[in-house]
Amino acid sequence: MxxxxxxxxxxxxxxxxxxxxxxxxxxxxxxxxxxxxxxxxxxxxxxxxxxxxxxxxxxxxxxxxxxxxxxxxxxxxxxxxxxxxxxxxxxxxxxxxxxxxxxxxxxxxxxxxxxxxxxxxxxxxxxxxxxxxxxxxxxxxxxxxxxxxxxxxxxxxxxxxxxxxxxxxxxxxxxxxxxxxxxxxxxxxxxxxxxxxxxxxxxxxTFALFAQAQLTTLGHAPKNGADLLTGASPRYRLYPAADGHLIAVGALEDKFWQALCDAVELPDLHRDDRRDSEACAAAMAERIASRTAAEWVPVLAGADCCATPLATLEDAFRDPHFLERGLxxxxxxxxxxxxxxxxxxxxxxxxxxxxxxxxx
Structure with missing residues (x-):
């Protein structure tokens, strides 16, 4: 060309x-x-x-x-x-x-x-x-x-x-x-x-943008694993399924979080992560651990809630989406x-x- x-x-x-x-x-x-x-x-x-x-x-x-x-x-x-x-x-x-x-x-x-x-x-x-x-x-x-x-x-x-x-x-x-x-x-x-x-x-x-916002606003940066995107929020974590495979949850916005909670049937008591973040995370972990990753795939896909199984590189190279895009x-x-x-x-x-x- x-x-x-x-x-x-x-x-x-x-x-x-x-x-x-x-x-x-x-x-x-x-x-x-x-x-x-x-x-x-x-x-x-x-x-x-x-x-x-x-x-x-x-x-x-x-x-x-x-x-x-x-x-x-x-x-x-x-x-x-x-x-x-x-x-x-x-x-x-x-x-x-x-x-x-x-x-x-x-x-x-x-x-x-x-x-x-x-x-x-x-x-x-x-x-x-x-x-x-x-x-x-x-x-x-x-x-x-x-x-x-x-x-x-x-x-x-x-x-x-x-x-x-x-x-x-x-x-x-x-x-x-x-x-x-x-x-x-x-x-x-x-x-x-x-x-x-x-x-x-x-x-x-530039990659530390979220942490810098906290440093600028509060005067201190997040500690290890304590930022919104590094483990502090139950809405953005890796959760083990029943078979040991992981589910990646990135349901930051409330509409996605509520859709996820509905999909996994999380009790109303634990949906408010602002009230008790760790109790909420523990309840979410318990629900996701109740099924295998394969069982969760159609449920989470149907909910369209920013929750996906953790693929291996081999899995990703066989994914129909990436194949169709000609990557x-x-x-x-x-x-x-x-x-x-x-x-x-x-x-x-x-x-x-x-x-x-x-x-x-």
């Missing part, structure tokens, strides 16, 4: 692992040409298990449709080769620590001076400035340092890890794409590029083996069908 939104744009991608590669994958899905620069032998993600043949499955999922170029950035002729590419590029994405690219003569100042229309996007944990700018970190550290993890970490004896890379994806990949698209719109008006400083930590405060139609190739492509929030109308990784 040459009518995709980003057709004709070129991205030079120096990023590795997850945040940058997912961002540039979304740009590629929307039609951009992405040239991924890797060190000789390839980046670490190539070798992460599980593997499809000799290639890491996640690497193949993140880098489909990109042209991959192995290049030692410290080699004598590397700078000239890179400048040739970036001089003609529209977007550069990198996620080195601050100053690394500048020491190689490939920093944002140099690249943007040579190509004033260039959109230069740096993705780091802590940003290009500030006391922590040079610190190493990973997803868990960014959530820990911003107070997000403290809101729902489980008990002290059995702390719970988050089930997804919220900082990498929600703080790195998504903000990078959003700001790159904004920079493209601005460039259309002004003719000038931009320098974008994406810090994965920064967006974690799993796209494939990537790993050593000529088709695998499901990364599911990205790019509308099908904008997406191409880029296939295998293209080694240079």
């Amino acid at each position: 040459n009518d995709q939104p980003l057709s004709g744009l070129t991205v030079i991608d120096f990023s590795t692992l997850l945040p940058g590669p997912l961002a540039t994958l979304m740009l590629a899905e929307a039609g951009a040409t992405v040239i991924k620069i890797e060190r000789p032998g390839g980046e670490d993600m190539r070798f992460f298990p599980p593997k499809s043949g000799d290639v890491g499955t996640l690497y193949a999922m993140l880098n489909r449709g990109k042209r991959c170029l192995e290049l030692d950035l410290k080699a004598a002729d590397a700078r000239a080769r890179i400048l040739e590419l970036t001089d003609a590029a529209d977007i550069v994405v990198e996620q080195f620590r601050p100053g690394v690219m500048a020491r190689l003569g490939l920093g944002a100042d140099e690249l943007c001076a040579r190509n004033p229309r260039l959109i230069h996007c740096s993705i780091t944990g802590f940003g290009q400035s500030g006391p922590r700018a040079m610190e190493a970190g990973h997803d868990l550290n960014y959530m820990a340092l911003t107070g997000l993890l403290a809101l729902s970490r489980g008990s002290f004896d059995a702390p719970v890890l988050p089930p997804a890379q919220f900082a990498d994806i929600g703080g790195g990949s998504f903000p990078a794409v959003i700001n790159i698209l904004l920079a493209l719109l601005q460039r259309d008006r002004t003719g000038k590029g931009s320098r974008l400083d994406i810090a994965m930590c920064d967006a974690m405060f 799993f139609d796209f494939t990537a190739d790993a050593d000529d083996t088709p695998i499901p492509a990364t599911i990205v929030p790019i509308d099908r109308a904008f997406r191409g069908r880029a296939g295998a990784i293209d080694p240079d």
